[in-house]
Amino acid sequence: MAAPCRRMAARSLFHFLSFSRTAGGNSGFRQFSSTSVHRATLQTKSVTEKASSPWTLMAAVCLQRLPVISADCGPIERKFRDMMLQLELEKSLLSDHELRLLEDAERMSRKQADDYDSDEEDERGDQEIVLAQDLEDSWEQKLKSFQPALRVTADADKDLTSLERCLADSLLLVAEQQVGGEKLWLLPQTQWQEGETLRQTAERALASLPAAGFKATFLGNAPCGVYKYKLPKAARTESSVGTKVFFFKAILSDSGPPAAPNAPFLWVKKDELQRYLKPAYMMKVDRFILNL
């Protein structure tokens, strides 16, 4: 009973001192004295903390594949786009190509008129007259000969393990891992080990996924979210009250070789997350995943 009291007293003192330090401002001597006292308490506190922090630390990685194609326009967006195109056409000037079209049309009408005198035309020599309409037709032919890849493939969309599904949305990697006796769907995580930063733990979590060669760029050293849960009262001991899971954001840069079909991870959109994650976990994770 003495130990927790001492720890709690040290923690409250630390909080008080840190608060006073930040609120201190520019009072020189007072700040100096408070920091020296603070350092002494900090040392004792760190010793006590390292010895008995009841929370196990884990780091998880929130790996996202950003969208590959632009999203479809909604109804109002489609109407607005059409209106803008119309407005821009009305306010513009005639381009060179359009002028050429008009000239050609005029020349054709003059040729078909009864009193046509070819000598009045400008000298063109033996050049072949290429009509602007012919140019347009040839350009259209060229466009038709190019087949772009399909935007939406219904089969790929249904396969949750493939990376090619839902190219217009950002996908999140979810893995099935063993947590305290049961298999749960969650963002890939591992336990923190002494001597490494939490970001390195998250990188290890990504690398340790079975049969996955993902290359990711981690966005910074700071965690983007935290989820802490206390173990059920029966499992609680002096040294482990619960776990704190820190999440780190990463963007997929290279998917590597295609994974085996039985690999225990899925690529899901934000709306589909609810089916796989536990509600309390989902609430915390929901906050930092932006679906913009």
Next chain:
Amino acid sequence: MSVTLSRCLCRVLSRQTAPSSFLLGEHRHTVQSPWFAPVMTLKTSAPLRAEPKKKKKVDPRREQMLRERMRKKLKKLEKVPPELIPIEDLITPAKCLDETRERSPPRLSFEESEGRALLLKEWCRYKQEQHIAEVEAVELALEAQREALEELKLESEELYQSALKPDPLLFPFTHEGPAYTPPKTKYEAPDGKYNNITKVYTQ
């Protein structure tokens, strides 16, 4: 054989006399000494030929003054401020001011113009909602991060400090944005040629 001998002798003799006349100047007549010139020759006596030129001490100074004046004139000319490089985007090309290019203004019915005004207002509302949603989402994410850092601080100061450090390897960060169609696997892009006709100005 005697003829050739005599010829050789003549040649040798002429060779011997030739250098001596060359040494004594351009005149063919071999002058024994420079002070006794024959009457018919040009009186190029040694004193006349050997007289050194009178060096006017004013000359180098005059030349220097000339050079300085030239330099000052050049500096004055160079003081003109350099011509400004024209910004081509801000100059309307003459093509656009051509009157033959104007379209006939469209005649819109009342319903159509009303419809356009209403669509603009709807669009304004839609974009505002989108913006508010974005700002809220970003604020939520920031709040989540702040909470995470607080919890980390409670856990261990060392990990907290290493989390606060900036990552130097992150930038420059590039990512290909979304296109209209996904990239084709095994697509060979045709080789393109282009002539760069941008105008380069020097000041």
